[in-house]
Amino acid sequence: MGIKKDIYSRITIAFAAMVIFSFAILWKIFSIQHMEGAYWRGLADSLTTRYSSIEADRGNIFSSDGHLLATSLPRFEIRFDSHAEGLSSEFFNQNVGSLSQSLANLFGDKTASDYRYELTNARNNRERYHLLKKDISYTQLIKLKEFSIFKEGQYKGGLIVKQMNTRYYPYKELANRTIGYVRKNGAKPVGLEARFDSVLSGIPGQKLEQKISGGNWMPVNDENEIDPQNGKDIITTIDVGIQDVAENALLKTLLKNNADHGCVIVMEVKTGAIKAIANLGRSRDSSYWEKYNYALGEAHEPGSTFKLASMMALLEDGYVKLSDTIDTEHGRKMYFNQTMKDAEDHGESRVTVKKCFAISSNVGVSKLVYNNYFKQPEKYLQHLRSWELDQPVGVDIPGERVPYIKNTNDKLWSRVSLPWMSVGYELNITPIRLLTFYNAVANNGVMVKPYIIQSVKEFGNTVKEYEPLVINPKICSDATLASVKQLLEDVVLEGTAHNLLNPYYSCAGKTGTAQITNDGGGYANKVYQSSFYGYFPAENPIYSVCVIVNAPSNGVYYGSAVAGPVFKEIADNIFSTNLNIHPSVEHDTTQYNPTLPIVKSGFSSDLQYLFHSLNIPFTGDDNGTWWQQTGIQQGVQLASMNETIQQGTVPDVIGMGLRDAIYLLESSGLKVVVQGTGVVKTQSLTAGTKFLKGQIISITLGS
Structure with missing residues (x-):
């Protein structure tokens, strides 16, 4: 009995101990959770670390002339570690007033x-x-x-600095769609920023961070564990001056014609370097901005500008000569159940092939193509494919649309496809693609790939350079090339682009006016696309240009009236600012004596009076009405200019003063435009050539 009782006692004691121990554990759990929870959670957080990514400085984007198009500006976030290890209460209390005053003065x-x-x-x-x-x-x-406290750094002063980079575009909307952007809000990247993102973004670094109470992460050290490698810079082919002119000229015509959108591309003929690419579209508030890259991403039926390809095919196959004639049937021709029309009745039915192109006769060009290729349409289409008009050019900007040129196996091919394709319908082509074709004509038949990146640099050193790339070394024979160049020049001299003719420089090109299809097909809405593709100067082309204006709605829609003025404004500006385009000036071989004066060419009686009055020795031709200085040896030598001043020809006024030059030119029947001061250095019309009465001549004066 005693043994049994002893066993029960021991069990009771053990059970009581277990109950007490369980209550102790429960109490401790309660205490840790509710009374000491904040302390232990903070301690746990302090033992949690991670490596965070440090964003590298994004590379810059420059224009070809050194202007900054895109850069990253650092912005900073200031944090305060109020219980940094070295920040004592005494030091904080002594200096917090000074720090507070400094912060108030700095930020206000x-x-x-x-x-x-x-x-x-x-x-x-x-x-x-x-x-x-x-x-x-x-x-x-x-x-x-x-400032006080903060100048002690992170450990003694509690200063924590977090850097963030903000992308900045100094020229705002200039070439905005081409330069593009990469945003962190999930928006699709566009432009060069997207295409060269891996080059520009660099390699991120790493920084050790510690988790503190509240779930925040705080840097453990002042320095990065691994420093980021900054992105490389890219140098574009864009010329800021030409880009600015192109955008402003395009904006003017969009506003004037109340158009929906448009684009301009300016390309260097020899290399394919894109010097400007402007894209402007109308927004809901009727303002215009770069909301889409129409130059690459929009493919429409080009209309008459495509006639160049048709004429090149005909000439290359030997089916026509420029002197051949074609009956334009007064601008109306039936192809089965469809009527082909010219923009107007040009007043005569039978014209030469050259004039047919100059006046942009749809009937004439379509008849030439149809009559020669209707039994072998694939031969015509093969020409288009050989010029890669059905392929994207592959320029380094995302979003280029693939052109569409049907073939005879296409389910949309019909018996009227050939004549309509010959004048730029039933096919879709991008502006950049068609300009590449025109540029090849300007470049003596050499087709080069358009490019927009010139080089990649790191710390100022070139790490990659982009060279011009020849796509096709010869798109046609020399004879065909000479003929199509003449066709394009005649469009300006006597055709639909006659409004571009000017006395300063020559140009060549083709106008286009195409109806745009409705969303459901057909052309019932009568919405037009106006265009001009061309190059200048015609005899030695330096730049090729395309201008597209979509849906002008103020009653004027012809390419010559809507797109042509944009081309002219761009060409005028480039000509006036680029001396390399100007005709060369012959070197002055006159020998001068420093003890005798250099005099302007002028009226002989005025010069005689001047020399007699100043007792300056001179010799001159007594029969000359106008004299020019030929040298200075024993005295001033003067020769007659009578031979260079003949009725009906342009006088030679180089070396004259302004008064004499104007008198002589205007008395000959010319209208004078003057630039500069001093003596006449250049004249736009060559001396001795014939001119029309009232024609404009520009003279440039200098010292």
Whole structure:
């Protein structure tokens, strides 16, 4: 009995001990969770670290002439570790007033008292990562690092600086769609920023961070564990001056004609370097901005500008000569159940092939193609494919549309496809693709690939250079090339682009006016696309240009009236600012004596009076009405200019003063445009050539 009782006692004691121990455990759990929870959670967080990614500085984008098109500007976020290891209460209390006053003076958004309260409150709450200020500049950061407390750094002063980069575009909307963007909000990247993202973005670094209470992550060290490698710079072929002129000229015609959108491309003929690419579309508030890259991403039926390809095929196959004639049937021709029309009745039925192209006769060109290729349409189509008109050019900008040129096996091919394709319908082609074709004509038959990146640089050193790439070394024979060049020049001299003719430089090209199909097919809405493709100067082309204006709606829609003026404004500006385009001036071989004066050419009696009055020895031709200086040896030698001044020809006024030059030119029947001061250095019309009465001559004066 005693043994049994003893066993029960021991069991009771053991059970009681277990119950007490269980209650102790439950109490401790309760205590840790509710009474000491904040402390232990903070301790757990402090033992959690990670490596965070540090964004590299994104590379810059430059124009070919050195202007900054896109760059990254650093912006900073200021945090305060109120319980940094080296920040004592005594040091904080002694200096918080000075720091507060400095912050108030720097930012001006709060009083010194407000900043003091904020900093003190953060310390009282033991905040380790208090947000003090967002989005400050580098200049402000440099000043802030000199303030009391903060100048001690992170460990002694609690200063934590977080850098963020903001992309900045100095020229705002200029070439905005071409330069593009890469955004962090999930928006699809566009332009060069997207295409060269891996080059520009660099390699991220790493920074060790510690998790603190509140779930925030705070840098462990002042320095990065692995420094980021900054992105490389890209140098584009864009010329800021030409780009600005192109955008402004395009904007003028869009506003004037109340058009929906348009684009312009300016390309260097020899290399294919894109010097300007402008895209403007109308927004809901009727303003225009670069919302889509129409030059690459939009493919429409080009209309009459495609006739160049048709004429090249005909000439290359030997089916026509420029002197051949064609009956344009007064601008109307039936092809089965469809009527082909010219824009107007040109007043005569039978014209030469050259004039047919100059006046842009749809009937004439379509008859030439149909009559020669209707039994063998694939032969015509093969020409188009050989010139790669059905392929994208592959320029380094995302979003280029693939052109569409049907073939005879296409389910949409019909018996009227051939004549309509010959004048730019039933096919879709991008502006960049068709300009590449025109550029090849300007470049003596050499087709080069358009490109927009010139080089990639790192720390100022070139790491990659992009060279011009020849796509096709010869698109046609020399004879065909000479003929199509003449066709394009005649369009300006006596055809639909006669409004572009000017006395300063020559140009060549083709106008286009095409109806745009409705969304459901057909052309009932009568919406037009106006265009001009061309190059200048015609005899030695330097730039090729295309201008597309979509849906002009003020009653004027012909390419010559809507797109032509844009081409002219761009060409005028380039000509006036690029001396390489101007005719060369012969070297002055006159020998001068420094003891005798250099005189302007002029009226002989005026010069005689001047020399007699100043007792300057001179010799001159007594029969000359106008004299020019030929040298200075024993005296001033003067020769007659009578032979260079003949009725009906342009006088030679180089070397004359303004008064004499104007008198002589205007008395000959010319209208004078003057630039500069001094003596006449150049004249736009060659001396001795014939001219029309009232024709404009430009003279440039200089010292």
